[in-house]
Amino acid sequence: MTASADFPQADHRAAAALCVLLGSPDDLEDADVRDQAERARDLLRSGAGADELTACYRALDTALRRAGDARGLVNESRSARVPGISHDIKVAVCPGPAQCTRVERARDLLPAPPCAVNGTRMRKRRLGPGQ
Incomplete structure (x- = not known):
């Protein structure tokens, strides 16, 4: 027990x-x-x-x-199954016009990682449980 x-x-x-x-x-x-x-x-x-x-x-x-x-x-x-409560995480996603599926966890106090294809930093956004 x-x-x-x-x-x-x-x-x-x-x-x-x-x-x-x-x-x-x-x-x-x-x-x-x-x-x-x-x-x-x-x-x-x-x-x-x-x-x-x-x-x-x-x-x-x-x-x-x-x-x-x-x-x-x-x-x-x-x-975690309580209705109305969602657990989002902050992620870095592709910043370019042709979006790739690269997603990385983004830390609050650190800048987003660079995107090698577009030559800029990835952008941060919240990723919910349904995504």
């Missing part, structure tokens, strides 16, 4: 992961997981304190792991 996640107070990632969990009927087949998830939802709706939410998130994380979900509650693979 893997260790439970450490939930800082007012963890917004846990709330987003709970939203995804509640929207996935397959993940709620276990009665203990379903009960803990509904309890966490009710606490969020009622404006419960951070300590109470953290304890509830821990209980839900434990229930998920006991049910065989090694991700627990907060995990990138679960929270």
